[in-house]
Amino acid sequence: xxxxxxxxxxxxxxxxxxxxxxxxxxxxxxxxxxxxxxxxxxxxxxxxxxxxxxxxxxxxxxxxxxxxxxxxxxxxxxxxxxxxxxxxxxxxxxxxxxxxxxxxxxxxxxxxxxxxxxxxxxxxxxxxxxxxxxxxxxxxxxxxxxxxxxxxxxxxxxxxxxxxxxxxxxxxxxxxxxxxxxxxxxxxxxxxxxxx
Numbered sequence: 151x152x153x154x155x156x157x158x159x160x161x162x163x164x165x166x167x168x169x170x171x172x173x174x175x176x177x178x179x180x181x182x183x184x185x186x187x188x189x190x191x192x193x194x195x196x197x198x199x200x201x202x203x204x205x206x207x208x209x210x211x212x213x214x215x216x217x218x219x220x221x222x223x224x225x226x227x228x229x230x231x232x233x234x235x236x237x238x239x240x241x242x243x244x245x246x247x248x249x250x251x252x253x254x255x256x257x258x259x260x261x262x263x264x265x266x267x268x269x270x271x272x273x274x275x276x277x278x279x280x281x282x283x284x285x286x287x288x289x290x291x292x293x294x295x296x297x298x299x300x301x302x303x304x305x306x307x308x309x310x311x312x313x314x315x316x317x318x319x320x321x322x323x324x325x326x327x328x329x330x331x332x333x334x335x336x337x338x339x340x341x342x343x344x345x346x
Contacts, residue, residue, distance in 0.1 A: 158225075162276060164281045174207065189219060191211075206230075228269060283298045283301060
């Protein structure tokens with residue numbers, strides 16, 4: 151069966167890390183423009199050296215997941231500012247996570263449009279709780295119908311908050327890199343209507 155193309159959405163990712171046994175879990179939530187969760191997935195990873203590497207690997211996994219879902223336009227959000235900045239940068243990455251950032255950038259070219267964006271911890275709480283639940287149960291999950299109860303409660307709360315504020319895709323501040331000031335406010339999905 152051929153996959154049908156979906157216009158797009160927001161993908162939140164986060165990772166939890168167990169230093170003692172070098173395991174991590176990536177939690178990934180895919181939302182529509184209204185903030186409702188459409189898909190989610192959990193990855194259990196072994197032999198992960200650091201929490202920093204766990205976050206970067208989680209970004210690669212969520213990018214692959216978005217491509218597997220045949221999304222065309224995505225906003226990829228995570229709460230690791232360092233990882234997001236490395237994904238946004240055009241400079242060469244010489245850090246310990248360079249293989250992950252390189253992979254995520256290459257994979258992101260599989261979308262018609264892709265924007266990497268930093269999310270606050272609070273805004274990314276659903277993905278974080280999903281990763282925590284996954285590491286505790288050590289189950290790989292890919293369901294389209296039912297989130298774990300703990301995650302469902304957090305996501306419902308996020309949805310209520312987001313709904314009052316006009317949706318998760320309300321607007322995006324663009325930064326003028328020459329002077330560091332906010333230069334424009336745009337609705338990000340309008341940028342993605344342009345065919346590439």
